[in-house]
Amino acid sequence: xxxxxxxxxxxxxxxxxxxxxxxxxxxxxxxxxxxxxxxxxxxxxxxxxxxxxxxxxxxxxxxxxxxxxxxxxxxxxxxxxxxxxxxxxxxxxxxxxxxxxxxxxxxxxxxxxxxxxxxxxxxxxxxxxxxxxxxxxxxxxxxxxxxxxxxxxxxxxxxxxxxxxxxxxxxxxxxxxxxxxxxxxxxxxxxxxxxxxxxxxxxxxxxxxxxxxxxxxxxxxxxxxxxxxxxxxxxxxxxxxxxxxxxxxxxxxxxxxxxxxxxxxxxxxxxxxxxxxxxxx
Amino acid sequence: xxxxxxxxxxxxxxxxxxxxxxxxxxxxxxxxxxxxxxxxxxxxxxxxxxxxxxxxxxxxxxxxxxxxxxxxxxxxxxxxxxxxxxxxxxxxxxxxxxxxxxxxxxxxxxxxxxxxxxxxxxxxxxxxxxxxxxxxxxxxxxxxxxxxxxxxxxxxxxxxxxxxxxxxxxxxxxxxxxxxxxxxxxxxxxxxxxxxxxxxxxxxxxxxxxxxxxxxxxxxxxxxxxxxxxxxxxxxxxxxxxxxxxxxxxxxxxxxxxxxxxxxxxxxxxxxxxxxxxxxxxxxxxxxxxxxxxxxxxxxxxxxxxxx
Numbered sequence: 001x002x003x004x005x006x007x008x009x010x011x012x013x014x015x016x017x018x019x020x021x022x023x024x025x026x027x028x029x030x031x032x033x034x035x036x037x038x039x040x041x042x043x044x045x046x047x048x049x050x051x052x053x054x055x056x057x058x059x060x061x062x063x064x065x066x067x068x069x070x071x072x073x074x075x076x077x078x079x080x081x082x083x084x085x086x087x088x089x090x091x092x093x094x095x096x097x098x099x100x101x102x103x104x105x106x107x108x109x110x111x112x113x114x115x116x117x118x119x120x121x122x123x124x125x126x127x128x129x130x131x132x133x134x135x136x137x138x139x140x141x142x143x144x145x146x147x148x149x150x151x152x153x154x155x156x157x158x159x160x161x162x163x164x165x166x167x168x169x170x171x172x173x174x175x176x177x178x179x180x181x182x183x184x185x186x187x188x189x190x191x192x193x194x195x196x197x198x199x200x201x202x203x204x205x206x207x208x209x210x211x212x213x214x215x216x217x218x219x220x221x222x223x224x225x226x227x228x229x230x231x232x233x234x235x236x237x238x239x240x241x242x243x244x245x246x247x248x249x250x251x252x253x254x255x256x257x258x259x260x261x262x263x264x265x266x267x268x269x270x271x272x273x274x275x276x277x278x279x280x281x
Numbered sequence: 282x283x284x285x286x287x288x289x290x291x292x293x294x295x296x297x298x299x300x301x302x303x304x305x306x307x308x309x310x311x312x313x314x315x316x317x318x319x320x321x322x323x324x325x326x327x328x329x330x331x332x333x334x335x336x337x338x339x340x341x342x343x344x345x346x347x348x349x350x351x352x353x354x355x356x357x358x359x360x361x362x363x364x365x366x367x368x369x370x371x372x373x374x375x376x377x378x379x380x381x382x383x384x385x386x387x388x389x390x391x392x393x394x395x396x397x398x399x400x401x402x403x404x405x406x407x408x409x410x411x412x413x414x415x416x417x418x419x420x421x422x423x424x425x426x427x428x429x430x431x432x433x434x435x436x437x438x439x440x441x442x443x444x445x446x447x448x449x450x451x452x453x454x455x456x457x458x459x460x461x462x463x464x465x466x467x468x469x470x471x472x473x474x475x476x477x478x479x480x481x482x483x484x485x486x487x488x489x490x491x492x493x494x495x496x497x498x499x500x501x502x503x504x505x506x507x508x509x510x511x512x513x514x515x516x517x518x519x520x521x522x523x524x525x526x527x528x529x530x531x532x533x534x535x536x537x538x539x540x541x542x543x544x545x546x547x548x549x550x551x552x553x554x555x556x557x558x559x560x561x562x563x564x565x566x567x568x569x570x571x572x573x574x575x576x577x578x579x580x581x582x583x584x585x586x587x588x589x
């Protein structure tokens with residue numbers, strides 16, 4: 001009996017060590033691809049090809065220089081930034097208004113409308129790619145950044161509505177009611193009183209919209225040619241032929257991944273909550 | 282969880298609210314842009330696609346020939362389609378199950394009193410938000426038969442690795458590995474939140490009754506996680522069914538169609554071979570499969586609407 005009591009803390013200690021070790025192992029496996037990508041992007045061509053792989057090397061920015069000297073890559077990064085920010089901004093403007101209406105008014109069929117809006121998020125992009133392509137072609141809107149902005153809206157607006165509506169419900173109704181009694185229009189009450197208080201939800205949904213638009217490949221692939229090509233498409237365009245320029249590819253990959261990771265680290269807690277919304281009570 | 286919040290209220294406060302804010306017209310103004318955008322860009326294309334699936338059309342000729350359901354019957358008779366369906370199910374099943382098990386394992390480990398839990402959580406989560414294109418190219422590099430780390434590592438311990446992405450019996454395995462890598466973090470975060478919601482008293486009571494760790498896990502944790510597990514399985518299946526980016530970047534559906542998932546099959550038919558009617562039929566079959574899973578999930582969980 002006394003022995004059992006004494007051994008328990010020691011066994012607990014051992015268990016904690018094991019848990020820590022296992023977690024560390026899994027983390028290394030999880031992060032290894034990132035580390036390897038960044039490492040390869042900083043290696044000289046000789047170091048990239050070295051066998052066995054070199055772990056210590058003198059870093060060089062050659063690959064970045066080479067990647068960026070392809071006109072394509074710079075232009076595609078600019079396009080990606082424009083498309084992702086514009087689509088995010090518009091989605092916020094449009095989606096928060098809808099969220100306000102859904103949070104503050106009641107009418108028959110509201111739930112169905114809500115469901116319809118949210119269900120758009122679950123539309124399969126691949127299923128709609130063909131009609132989008134034909135529509136864009138008929139309108140002469142292929143290879144136009146605004147086309148991607150508009151299409152990304154259909155995925156971004158539901159995210160905004162979902163998250164911001166939740167947030168607005170937590171803002172007391174008395175506040176906008178008071179503003180209206182004081183003579184504000186519903187629009188003023190919404191933009192000046194409610195929206196600032198729902199800011200955390202707005203920020204989370206903005207980040208999710210940005211990440212989605214920044215990462216998207218399929219529509220960017222089929223709806224753009226060269227002028228409005230986005231960064232993910234540009235990255236895949238290196239991937240042909242036999243002797244792949246791995247250093248340059250990894251440099252481009254790093255440039256695509258970096259903004260997303262920086263964002264994620266900055267707002268990690270909100271991000272996790274936003275991404276798993278609906279799953280976590 | 283309560284469904285009360287959404288039901289129309291008829292309290293005095295509510296009536297006062299309606300009077301001051303105005304009746305529905307303002308609400309409609311707020312909603313109009315959303316409905317207009319979503320209606321134009323999702324409703325219409327979905328119907329257009331259905332319409333197209335009844336025609337044979339190469340996308341260029343002014344003439345579309347109405348063929349009724351011929352595209353669908355041709356689809357069901359096509360060996361390539363059944364191969365795609367089989368590959369998609371293997372991919373979806375593999376990623377879903379493996380990522381579920383690993384996600385639960387990591388969540389349980391992280392649920393211990395550990396220093397740096399928040400940091401661990403973020404780091405595990407990174408692959409989830411990493412652009413698929415970047416993940417695809419990095420893993421393609423890791424799996425490169427001669428220059429890749431995987432085979433070099435195997436060579437170090439005296440094993441000769443397969444040529445992964447160019448080997449028909451290993452390509453899908455490699456793509457599944459990447460799919461799992463991208464999914465585990467999501468499952469872990471959701472499981473962790475669910476684990477933290479289980480009252481400690483349950484475990485204390487079980488300990489008093491003499492249950493060991495495994496028994497506690499088996500008879501308390503697992504059953505209480507069942508709704509979470511259900512949610513994760515459904516969302517993982519929906520996601521995996523639509524996979525396109527990874528396959529496009531890593532294998533282009535090859536070798537020998539061994540990674541030719543439905544999403545990629547559809548892309549080939551529509552955008553490479555310009556079989557627009559046929560591709561639309563593929564799209565509709567995919568749509569039906571995904572829609573079915575989505576509806577089941579929404580019905581059973583009430584769409585997460587009650588969650589705060």
